[in-house]
Amino acid sequence: MSEPTGLRARKKERTRDAIGDAAVSLFLEHGFDHVSVNDIAAAAEISKPTLFRYFPTKEDLVLYRFADHQGEAARVVRGREPGIEPVTALHQHFRAGLDGWDPVTGLSDHPEVVAFHRLVFTTPSLAGRLTRYQLEDEEALAEALGGGIQARLLAAQVLAVQRVLARTNWQKIADGRTALDVHPEAVADADQAFRRLR
Numbered sequence: 001m002s003e004p005t006g007l008r009a010r011k012k013e014r015t016r017d018a019i020g021d022a023a024v025s026l027f028l029e030h031g032f033d034h035v036s037v038n039d040i041a042a043a044a045e046i047s048k049p050t051l052f053r054y055f056p057t058k059e060d061l062v063l064y065r066f067a068d069h070q071g072e073a074a075r076v077v078r079g080r081e082p083g084i085e086p087v088t089a090l091h092q093h094f095r096a097g098l099d100g101w102d103p104v105t106g107l108s109d110h111p112e113v114v115a116f117h118r119l120v121f122t123t124p125s126l127a128g129r130l131t132r133y134q135l136e137d138e139e140a141l142a143e144a145l146g147g148g149i150q151a152r153l154l155a156a157q158v159l160a161v162q163r164v165l166a167r168t169n170w171q172k173i174a175d176g177r178t179a180l181d182v183h184p185e186a187v188a189d190a191d192q193a194f195r196r197l198r
Contacts, residue, residue, distance in 0.1 A: 154197075
């Protein structure tokens, strides 16, 4: 009897999450460069080839957590209500993320989130790989905006603004402030930045 596709997919997802969680725990404890793929495979109780079936590179073991947000700006633009300008829709989405304490906005003071961002921002190979993700997002957003040089320029500007806002929020929290304390500044910064984009 064959296993239903849905069950198989859920099992694969659970395995992927378990491997990723084991890796991130080790990275946070010992540092990215001090943990080997063999260490991760042992912690996850899988073989090295199995690990590479789920994660092609060591960097992907960390950055897969951004996968849910991959192409998000393009989805926001495509799914916006009629009559809403793309930058307005992106602004509203970012503000909703701030109000929901979404880690992608940098406005989360959960210790694991702060440590995770520190790991990503201070490890050169992770920062470099994250840049590739951001370039893919930029291409997707430019396409959603209609393509061409103007769309590409706007996409680059929007994503740069979001990146700077998120990094600024994270830095304030990493310096010891609470997300609740930073929230009004984060909202004001976002509103000003998106006004300038318009």
